[in-house]
Amino acid sequence: MMLQTQVDLSPFNTLSLPGRAALYRRITAPAQLAAPELGAGRRFILGGGSNLVLTGDFDGLLLHMAIPGKRLRGEDGEAIYIEAGAGENWHDFVQWTLDQGWPGLENLSLIPGTVGAAPIQNIGAYGLEVGECLHSLTAWDFAKQAVVSFDRDDCRFAYRDSRFKQEGWHLNGGIAITSVVFRLAKAWQPNCRYADVAQELAVRHIAAPTARDIATAVIAVRQRKLPDPAVTPNAGSFFHNPVVSALQADALKAAHPTLPCYPQPDGRVKLAAGWLIEQAGWKGKTLGPVGMYEKQALVLVNQGGATGDDVKRTMAAVQADVLQRFGVALTPEPIFL
Ligand code: EPU
Numbered sequence: 104m105m106l107q108t109q110v111d112l113s114p115f116n117t118l119s120l121p122g123r124a125a126l127y128r129r130i131t132a133p134a135q136l137a138a139p140e141l142g143a144g145r146r147f148i149l150g151g152g153s154n155l156v157l158t159g160d161f162d163g164l165l166l167h168m169a170i171p172g173k174r175l176r177g178e179d180g181e182a183i184y185i186e187a188g189a190g191e192n193w194h195d196f197v198q199w200t201l202d203q204g205w206p207g208l209e210n211l212s213l214i215p216g217t218v219g220a221a222p223i224q225n226i227g228a229y230g231l232e233v234g235e236c237l238h239s240l241t242a243w244d245f246a247k248q249a250v251v252s253f254d255r256d257d258c259r260f261a262y263r264d265s266r267f268k269q270e271g272w273h274l275n276g277g278i279a280i281t282s283v284v285f286r287l288a289k290a291w292q293p294n295c296r297y298a299d300v301a302q303e304l305a306v307r308h309i310a311a312p313t314a315r316d317i318a319t320a321v322i323a324v325r326q327r328k329l330p331d332p333a334v335t336p337n338a339g340s341f342f343h344n345p346v347v348s349a350l351q352a353d354a355l356k357a358a359h360p361t362l363p364c365y366p367q368p369d370g371r372v373k374l375a376a377g378w379l380i381e382q383a384g385w386k387g388k389t390l391g392p393v394g395m396y397e398k399q400a401l402v403l404v405n406q407g408g409a410t411g412d413d414v415k416r417t418m419a420a421v422q423a424d425v426l427q428r429f430g431v432a433l434t435p436e437p438i439f440l
Contacts (some may be wrong), residue, residue, distance in 0.1 A: 106140065106164070107156075115167065116152035118405050119336035120414065124165035131190070133250070133281040136243040141166065146245070146276030147440055150220030154338055154437045158411035161440055163276075168219050170281055173199060177386060182286045184238055186301025188389050189280050193226070198318070200287070206314030207236055207287035210294055213325045215332060215339065219280040223267045224436070225260045228263045229297040229321050231299070234260030238286035251278070262373075263343055263436060273438055293317055301326045328399045337396065341403035341418070342376045342433040355429060358369075376433055377401035383424040393417040411439075 110127035113119055124147075130136060145163030149155070169190035176184040183205055187196050193216050197208045210231035214221075222235045222240060237255050244251045258265040272278040293312050295301050303320035304312050312320070330337050344365075347355075352364050352372035359382070363375040380386065380400040387397035392409040394417065396402040403417060422433050 108174075110165070112152075112157055112161070112165070114186050114250070115149060116155045116157050116338075117332035117336060118156060118338050118403075118409070118414065120157040120405070120409060120411050122157040124161045124163075126164040127167065128164070129167045129169050130279070131171070133170060133241075133243060135208050136166075136245075136279055136281070137248065142245055142248065148276045148279045149215035151192070153215035153332065154220070154224060156338065156411055156414050156435075156437050156439045158415070158439055165275065166279060168217065168279065168281075170219070172282070175203075176284055178289075181290070182288050183282055184286055186282055186284045187218040188282050189217060191218040192216075193218055193221055200285075201315055201318055202367050206291045207289050208285065209314040209318040210234075210297075210300070210321055212318040212321045218283050218423070222258055222260075222265055222280065222283060222421070223273050225265050227263070229300050229324070232260065232262075234258060234265070234283050236287060238284040240283045241281050243281060245277055245279070250281075262346070295320070305321075329402060330396055330398075330404055335396070336405040336409075337402050338437045340376070340401045340436050341395075342401060342421075343436050344373050344376045345379075345431050345433060347431065348374045351430075355431075359429075370394050374431065379425045379429055379431060380421055381429050383421070385421050385424065386387075389415045390420055395421065 107127040110124045112122045112124055147163060147165050149165055149167045170188035171190055172188035173191055173196060174186055174398050176186045194213050196218055196315060197212050200208055210229040214228060222237055225232050225234045239252055239254045240253050267273055295304055295312060295317055302318050303324050309316050346367060348370055349370055356362055356364055363378050365373040367373055377400045380395055385395040386400035388394055389406060391413050392406045393413045394404055396404050418435060425431055425433050
C-alpha cells in the first residue's frame, strides 16, 4: 500500500493551521486498516478536522477517514436503524435522513465534521447529543488487530466526552471508527426547548414544527451566530462550558446576576463559557492573528495566517483573564496534535 509523505494538512483542518504529516493515507474501506504498515509507530485518526488544533508538523502516520456509505439497516416496532460510513459528512448525512422521512437528528444540523468523529466528543447542540441516538458502532482496534464493536453503553457518553476520549484513543490513534448505526425512534417528538430554536420557530409562526422545520430553524440560528469555517477558519466552541459546584455557582450568581447557569442532574451547575469570555472583554478581541468571534465569544477564529502557537497564545490569554475575573478554569474542547 502506498503511503504519501510530507502531506500538507492545512486544507484538512477547519482552523486552516499549517502543518504537514510525515506519512499520510486516505482510508476508503475498513479492510485497508489491517495493512501491517499502519499498525506500528505514532498514528493519528483524522475525520473532518473541525475539532483540531494543529500545533505544527506531525511526525507520524495520519489516517484520513473517508469510508463512504449510508443505508437503512433494519427496523423494529419502536425504531429504525440507519448505518453510515465514518467518512460521510455529518450535515449531509443528517439532511439525507430527513429527505428519507426519518426524523431524529435534525437538531444536529450544520455541525461540521464526519459521522465517524461524531461519537468521539459526543457532538451536541440545541438540546440533543449524538449519544442519545446512537445504537452501536464498528471500529478497527490497532492493538488487537481486530474489528471491534461498541453498543451505546460501551461508549460511556457524557457532555462532550466518550470512552474514546477517556481511553486516550483520540490522541494515540488506538481505534479507528469505521461505521456508526443510529437508532431513530418511530414515536418522534419535536425537540425545540432550546430558547434560540423556539424563538426562531415563533418568528416563522410555526406552532407544530416538522423535523424539517426544526432543521431549518437550527441552520438559521447557527448561520447567524457561528462563523462559516470556509470563510472564517474556526473549530466551533473552543472551550467546554465549565461545570462547577453549586456552592461556587451560587457565589458567582450573587456577584454576577446575569450569569447563565444550567443545573445538572448530579447537582453541579454548568456555566456559559461564552458569557464568561464576553464579560472578560474577549468578544471580538484579537491577539495577533487569533481572536474570539464577534458574534459568539466561545468561538476562536483564525483571522488569517495563524499558526498553532498563535492559537495557544490567545487561548492562554483568554483562560488567564477568565480565571482571574471569575475563578473558573476553561478547558479547551478541540484535540491538539
Ligand atoms: N453567551 C454570551 N456571550 C457570547 C456567547 C454566549 O453571553 O458571546 C451566552 C448566551 O447569551 C447564552 C449562553 O451564553 O445565554 C449560551 O450560549 P449559546 O446558546 O450560544 O450556546 P453555547 O453554550 O455557547 C453550546 C455548545 C455549542 C452548541 C450550542 C447550542 C458547548 C461547548 N458548546 O454553546 O456547540 O451549538 O450550545 O446548543 O457546549 C461546539 O461544541 O463546537 C458547539 C458549537
